[in-house]
Amino acid sequence: MAQSAWYIVNSNPWGDTYTQTAFNNIFGVGSWQQGSYSIDPATLFSPSNTTIFLEGSDLNATALNTFLTANISSVESWVAAGGHLFINAAPSSGSDINAGFDSTIIAYPNYSGQMHAVDPSNAIFNGPYLPIATSYAANYVAHSYISGNGLTALLADDNTNNPLLALKYWGSGVVLFGGLTQPGFWVPQTEAINLWTNILSYLAAGAPGAPCLDPANLTASNITLDGATFHWIGNATTYEYVIDNFATNPTANGNPIATDSLVATGLQHDSTYYFHVRAMCDSANTSAWVTIAFTTAHMIDCAAPTGSATVSFTQVSPYAVLDWSSPSAAQYLWVLDNNASDPAVSGNATTNTTLSFANLTPNITYYFHVRSVCMNGDTSTWTTIPFVTASCPFPTATATVNETAVGPYAAISWTSPTAATYYWVLDYSASDPAGMGNATTSTSITFASLLTGTDYYFHVRCICTNGDTSTWTTIMFHTPGPTPTNVNNVNNEGPTVICSPNPTSDKISITITGTIYDNASITLSGLDGRVYYNMPVTGNSAVIDMSKLPAALYFVKYTNKDYSNIIKVMKQ
Known part of the structure; x- marks a missing residue:
């Protein structure tokens, strides 16, 4: 057990060192560690540590209470995973301490002058350190008593019978709760010191003699077509399980398992099963069976395909392209006919999800029927896709x-x-x-x-x-030749005419440089020769509104008595 035990205390209660002496006897000198309540909880509650004593007596009560409040989840998880914990508090001031573990309370102040063994056959009264007494007295053997659910009392007040030392199994671990002072105050004193050492030895051993608890919180999850995952909580190291079709407890031994979970496979889909599990604490000590019912997943029916048709025309005749899909199909069966009813024949097999049909009759309603053949050999219902062939071929x-x-x-x-x-x-x-x-x-x-x-x-x-x-x-x-511009007369022959912007979506501005002659004109015409504008030129600029003309190619023609030229303008 080297380096696996911790004693946590800020100051020795009433200056006594009985706990250090007991730890030296149980674990060996140098084979355990002492710390204060400033310790990193991750260090203290490491899986490598097996035994922890949290002392809250005398002036340590406030520090213990603060530590438990801040870290109770870590404390409970560490015990549930197999840890051995002793929480003891005989405060000199303060009030109740909530010790967790289903609201276990160390109730202070409640002073006791005498206490006795609740069950003298318990291991703490039978060694390994002897002699031992079963009754003890002092000014105060305890300052607090223990209350809570699921507690097993080991020492109790002579007058009130309130538990002064109690035991609770938690998950795979165990926790002791005490309100005890130090054994140096008790009489008979030799027996008291031996009892204190036996208590700590009993804790380090995991409180042997624990009842074989029924597995708790049994769940079934990740249920599939042929299996499920089961999980439970218990204090045993070995369990037995049975999976059958009966809600009653198994009559024979089950399958052994050394964990608190199981992944089952090889089951039948769409079937109700019962998972039974019990704890095997030893060969003669087992818990009761705990049972959970579950139903394996439903085998999805062979899904019918979904699809569509695209129809067009060649120069010869109409054609159609059919596309479809199905999530679970291994292959498909198809029929093309002129009947909307499901085919009476099995159909043509294919592994494709696309088929093309040419040389169809124009302007006819066809029906493409397709169904899935799934991996298990099942077939889906027919999916029917109607389409009408085209009747006008493209040129x-x-x-x-x-x-x-x-x-x-x-x-x-x-x-x-x-x-x-x-x-x-x-x-x-x-x-x-x-x-x-x-x-x-x-x-x-x-x-x-x-x-x-x-x-x-x-x-x-x-x-x-x-x-x-x-x-x-x-x-x-x-068209051949250079890329066009919006300017004519690039060789300086006659007036220069510029149209901009070109292309245009609205108006074009026409700019004319050079001599303006009488009888000069500008026309705008289309590809078909239609004239849209015809205006005389009276200056060096003009504007033509093309906003209402359709998008096409147009021609701007400038003409005077000696010269004419054409600029092509694109209306967008």
């Missing part, structure tokens, strides 16, 4: 780009097997247009006077004879 388009004296042009042509009308848009964005576009029944269009060095996007879609609209087809083409 295919090509662009031919060339250069002319007035700038690049592009010739666009397209085809579609079933369209009656088309909508088109020319812009600078690869994204689908937000609006309907420009209607035409033609399958070609030409754009002249385009910007040089520019990426254009031509979008076209079909309006079929049944009124359906196809998806957009988009092609990009790049």
Whole structure:
């Protein structure tokens, strides 16, 4: 037991050193430690320490009370883990001390002049230090008595029979509570000193003869499909357990276990079991069985898939892409038909979660049925995803780009097997247009006077004879030449015309440098040749409001008697 026992006291009560002498006899000189109430609780209540005596007699009562109030959780936990503790207080002043352990009270002041053994067969009255008496007297053998729940009295007041020394088992440990003065005050004195040493020896041994307590606070947690975790509190070193389907106590011996918890596996899901456990204090001393019922987790049904359909059209016929998922499936069975009812056949097996179907009939309702096959072989219910095939194929388009004296042009042509009308848009964005576009029944269009060095996007879609609209087809083409500016006359031929900002979302300002001739004019026109503005030039600047015009490419044309030029302006 070297370095595992502590005596905590600020000053020796009434100057006596009987406890130090007893510790030397029990543990050996130098094999125990003495400290004060300023000690670090983490050091004192270390798992390596087995026996602690907290002395609160005489002038130590206030320090003991303060220490217990601040550290009672650590004190109780240390004892529950197997520690042996003696809390003794015969105060010279103050009041009751709450010693914890389910509100055990050292009740002061309550002076006793005589005390006796409650059970003379207890070990403290039978050695190892002898001779021993079973009755003691003094001016005061105790200043306090002990009250609380679950106490076993060892010494009691002759007149009131109040406990003066009491025992309590707590978890895997034991705690003694006393209100005793020092044995040097008691008579017969030799027997009193031996009794004091026996009390401390009995404490160090863990108070042998403890009752075999029933396991307490039995719980079942972490319950799974095939197991559970069980935990309990007790003072035994060995237990027996049984897991069965009966609420009654087992009739045979159980399985031995040396811990206060068990992780059970190998059980059947969706089943009610009973876990029984009892303490085995020795071969002839066992506690009663303690039982808890639990039900293993429910086996989740084979979950049906969830999914969706994406429908489109090729140049030949409609097609559909089906996607689905299920958290527990190993594979799937599927059927594609025109019937909303569950299939009568088992279906086609696949481990994929995506299937594509081509060459479907246009404008027809199809039903895609899919179900899960789970790991345990169970099958889910059918999930049915209805979809209607497209009936308007999208067009295919090509662009031919060339250069002319007035700038690049592009010739666009397209085809579609079933369209009656088309909508088109020319812009600078690869994204689908937000609006309907420009209607035409033609399958070609030409754009002249385009910007040089520019990426254009031509979008076209079909309006079929049944009124359906196809998806957009988009092609990009790049015009030859340098990247355009918003300034003409870069070679100093004639007046210089500047349009800004370009591109614009609102108004453009036109600035003209050089000679302004009579009959000079400015026009704004679109790709289709439509003239939106035509104004005479009377000064070196003009403003055109384009805020209400649709986003497109426009042309600003300056003309006088000797000169004309065109600037391309993009309305955003």
